[in-house]
Amino acid sequence: MKLKVNQDVCIGCGACAAICPEVFDIDDAGLAVTIVDEIDEKMKEDALDAMEGCPTGAIVEDNEEAAEDDMDLAAEDDMDLAA
Numbered sequence: 357m358k359l360k361v362n363q364d365v366c367i368g369c370g371a372c373a374a375i376c377p378e379v380f381d382i383d384d385a386g387l388a389v390t391i392v393d394e395i396d397e398k399m400k401e402d403a404l405d406a407m408e409g410c411p412t413g414a415i416v417e418d419n420e421e422a423a424e425d426d427m428d429l430a431a432e433d434d435m436d437l438a439a
């Protein structure tokens with residue numbers, strides 16, 4: 357499993373890094389980043405807790421299918437805004 361942080365949505369609260377420091381850290385800009393590429397079974401539970409605990413939903417699964425879904429949703433949002 358891979359996770360990534362959408363820094364456009366992250367507010368830098370630090371909750372993810374507190375819950376799961378093996379996977380998340382806060383960068384120089386004060387926003388969360390993932391510090392491992394692949395999340396193994398040992399880290400998975402804490403990583404998912406951090407994902408669910410994120411107040412802005414900034415942590416998302418990083419795979420091509422999810423990325424395409426996100427883009428579709430973003431495109432739909434744009435259309436809603438334009439309408």
Ligand code: SF4
Nearest residue numbers: 366367369370372410
């Ligand atoms: S919990 Fe969410 S909003 Fe807070 S630092 Fe982590 S990714 Fe950003």
